[in-house]
Amino acid sequence: MATSCTVLSTTAWCVDRRAKSLRVGQAIAVGFSVCSAPDQLRESAQTWAGDSKDPRAADAKSATDTENGAGPATKPEHSSPRGGPFQRFKSDAGLVKWNNRQFTLSLSNKRGGVGGVPNLWLRDSCACHLCVDPDSGQKNFSTTDLEDEPQVQHAELTPDGSLKIIWASDPVGGADPHITVFPAEELAAWCSEGPWQRGRVAKHYNPRRILWDRAKYEDLLAHDRCRVSYMDWMDSGDAFWNAMTDLRNTGMIFVTDVPQDESEVQRIASRIGPMQYTFYGWTWDVRSKPQAENVAYTSQFLGLHQDLMYHDPIPGLQLLHCLSNTCEGGESLFSHGIRAADQLKAESPELYNDLATDQVWFTYRKGEHHYYRAHTAIIRDRYGGSKETRWAPMFQATFPQGLGGPGGLRRWKRAATAFQKIVESESNMVEVKLKEGECVIFDNRQILHGRRQFTAAQGSRWLKGTYITQQTYLAKVTALEKEIASRKAQPEHPPHRHVRLER
Numbered sequence: 016m017a018t019s020c021t022v023l024s025t026t027a028w029c030v031d032r033r034a035k036s037l038r039v040g041q042a043i044a045v046g047f048s049v050c051s052a053p054d055q056l057r058e059s060a061q062t063w064a065g066d067s068k069d070p071r072a073a074d075a076k077s078a079t080d081t082e083n084g085a086g087p088a089t090k091p092e093h094s095s096p097r098g099g100p101f102q103r104f105k106s107d108a109g110l111v112k113w114n115n116r117q118f119t120l121s122l123s124n125k126r127g128g129v130g131g132v133p134n135l136w137l138r139d140s141c142a143c144h145l146c147v148d149p150d151s152g153q154k155n156f157s158t159t160d161l162e163d164e165p166q167v168q169h170a171e172l173t174p175d176g177s178l179k180i181i182w183a184s185d186p187v188g189g190a191d192p193h194i195t196v197f198p199a200e201e202l203a204a205w206c207s208e209g210p211w212q213r214g215r216v217a218k219h220y221n222p223r224r225i226l227w228d229r230a231k232y233e234d235l236l237a238h239d240r241c242r243v244s245y246m247d248w249m250d251s252g253d254a255f256w257n258a259m260t261d262l263r264n265t266g267m268i269f270v271t272d273v274p275q276d277e278s279e280v281q282r283i284a285s286r287i288g289p290m291q292y293t294f295y296g297w298t299w300d301v302r303s304k305p306q307a308e309n310v311a312y313t314s315q316f317l318g319l320h321q322d323l324m325y326h327d328p329i330p331g332l333q334l335l336h337c338l339s340n341t342c343e344g345g346e347s348l349f350s351h352g353i354r355a356a357d358q359l360k361a362e363s364p365e366l367y368n369d370l371a372t373d374q375v376w377f378t379y380r381k382g383e384h385h386y387y388r389a390h391t392a393i394i395r396d397r398y399g400g401s402k403e404t405r406w407a408p409m410f411q412a413t414f415p416q417g418l419g420g421p422g423g424l425r426r427w428k429r430a431a432t433a434f435q436k437i438v439e440s441e442s443n444m445v446e447v448k449l450k451e452g453e454c455v456i457f458d459n460r461q462i463l464h465g466r467r468q469f470t471a472a473q474g475s476r477w478l479k480g481t482y483i484t485q486q487t488y489l490a491k492v493t494a495l496e497k498e499i500a501s502r503k504a505q506p507e508h509p510p511h512r513h514v515r516l517e518r
Contacts (some may be wrong), residue, residue: 018514098164108172108199115164120178120202126452138165140213141195146187156187178202180246214310226266228443232265235318241265245273245452247305248286251499255286259495266458267349273336273452280336280479283454289489291330293323294384301335301478303471310409314342314471319438319463320407322482325375325386329405331485333459339477345469347455352404352463355438356393360401362433369430373423375405376412387412392431403460406438416510438463449478460485 056158098116105111109122111151118137119130141147147154169185176199178326185193211242227235235241241261248270249286262268280298284290290297303314311317322330335347360367370392379386412476418424437443446467457464459482469476 030134038311069481085195102167102170102360103171104171106172106174108176109170111170111178113167113170114342116374118170120201120205122171122172122206124192124205128203130204132205133167134167135163137180137195137197138185138193140197142195144192154436160187161187167256175199176202189284203398205427208416215516221263223264224353225355227351227445228354229445232267232349232445235261235265241268242271244271245279245283245454248283254425256498258500259287259491262456263319263492263495266351268456268460269447270456271452273454275452277336277338278452280334280481283336284334284379284481284483285457286481287491289483291328291482291487293326294455295329295339298479298481301474301480311466313468314476316468318408319348319444319465320409321352321405322407322459323381323462324390324405324407324410325388327388328484328486330459330482331488332456332483333464334454334456334481334483335449336454336479337477338476338479339451340449341474342469342471342476343473344467345476346446346448346467348465348467349447349457350438350443350463351461352406352438353401353461354402355434355443356401358437359430359434363430366430366433367393369426370434373418374416375427377410378403378408378412379410392434404463406434406463408435458488462504 018058026191098114101112101114101119103110103112107123109120109126109128111121112119113134116134117130118132118134119128120132121128132221135158138161146156165185166183168181170178170180173179177196180195182188182193182195185192225231225235232241241256241258250260251256258268258270270283273283277298283289301311303312321329322333355368356367359370371394372391374389374391376387376389377389392405393401394403394405396402414424416426418427447455
């Protein structure tokens, strides 16, 4: 049987056969592994080798057949400076080569290849019931139990395109052989997806991300995007997954027709995952009160910002359920931080670099709570693109003396002023007066939010809020990607209603 298992990655040489060239890349060779117990080895080997009653006999049969002109051969190749001479096995599915240290695969039909995959990594990836507990999903052995260079008795690409490896004298199996199989679809992923690892959650980077301005977001709303009813959100149908897709791609959605119960924000959050606990509690109330411990709990104007920049971890999602909003004023403000960062980069790369290089200190000090963290205002990914923003002027701590050398603070101020001008521009900022029964969900690491001043003497304004961690959010995004993949695999049928799972 095969079970999922998260394993390590390795730097490898990727062979692009279509380009007929070698390139250095991060080929992460991960897949479902099927490993036979000692008492099952004979049966498993027979499955792979036809009528053969022993895996070694099966290998000998292949070699004999080849010598007689009936099939491929397993034979030594030229010596390698690392790992000794290579063995090779060629079949219709492709060519596999290995020695005492590493594997190289070359898939047929110009499907690419991968090389430099360590034997140790392949053996450590085994997920059979001996290696991984089928109930808990946890490993039954340590990587340290394995040999530095696990020995291979035989390997081949099978007719269905899978990679089969028979490990010789395996220590985990009590010195008996193990059989490992990596399915064809995963071999293809090794060759085409770059850094890839079984069991990982969705990547933070989203190529379908929509960096909206005011006109774009209003257009999305006008076309029934970024909005879902409470009943549909609480269901697991198409509308829920469509809304999750909009949240993933735009960073902000609205749930409508929410019951007027202050516990509903917890139920809405539960559709994504567990809430994040902070010193504010599991949930918190945004309403004006005297001697407020947070500027959000006043009626004052609240400039665009992101929450808990001083906290670890910073929340991934924020939810605000409107229970009452009858005051004059109090409109909610939203702006896309990544759009503003990219606009700054296009207009002034030097100022962008200052915000992506010089750190800002954020703090919260009230009573027994003392939090303090430093970030750059713009977080870049490993490719240099804008990944997240960190913007909360009202929670900035004092800058250290001598920041960035002479003129360092002035330089940062010029860059921050340019960013603020962009993010607060009328063309980039969405203004919404939340209605009773609406709940906004937004990405706290990309979307900035604020509020117009309101008159607390007349009417009331009460929002119930909670947070969800980035890890929990990405776990749900992983489920979303699986849902989309399953929809692609299903035969097309006339839908009962419009489905928008793909962007």
